Amino acid sequence: MKIPILLLAVFTALLTGCGDTSKPGTAANTVSNVVTAPVNYLGAVVQAQKHAEKVIDVSYINQDIEMFNASEGHYPKDLQELIPNYLAKMPIVPLGYKLVYNATTHTVSVLEQTPQKQ
Numbered sequence: 001m002k003i004p005i006l007l008l009a010v011f012t013a014l015l016t017g018c019g020d021t022s023k024p025g026t027a028a029n030t031v032s033n034v035v036t037a038p039v040n041y042l043g044a045v046v047q048a049q050k051h052a053e054k055v056i057d058v059s060y061i062n063q064d065i066e067m068f069n070a071s072e073g074h075y076p077k078d079l080q081e082l083i084p085n086y087l088a089k090m091p092i093v094p095l096g097y098k099l100v101y102n103a104t105t106h107t108v109s110v111l112e113q114t115p116q117k118q
Contacts, residue, residue, distance in 0.1 A: 012048070058110060065107070069106070
């Protein structure tokens with residue numbers, strides 16, 4: 001699951017770097033562009049990987065909630081009701097994030113956890 005997301009993130013990073021940002025009337029410094037291109041590329045790959053590790057697709061969980069409602073006639077009280085008939089297991093959430101089930105809107109989202117002050 002992480003590899004396709006990572007590949008998509010890298011491909012997106014490559015495409016966003018393909019725009020023409022030069023201004024008319026200014027000379028481009030081609031020597032520094034050639035020299036710094038590998039560093040810029042590696043920096044973009046690292047940033048894309050960091051972003052991909054924080055992203056989790058919860059759309060399938062929201063679909064499972066709707067299937068539960070269609071089959072059972074009511075929405076689940078919590079996500080544990082989906083296991084094992086609708087959801088095989090809870091997805092692993094990246095460190096510093098948590099899954100939140102909103103019982104009023106019947107949707108799941110991923111939120112960043114705020115550090116607890118001691």
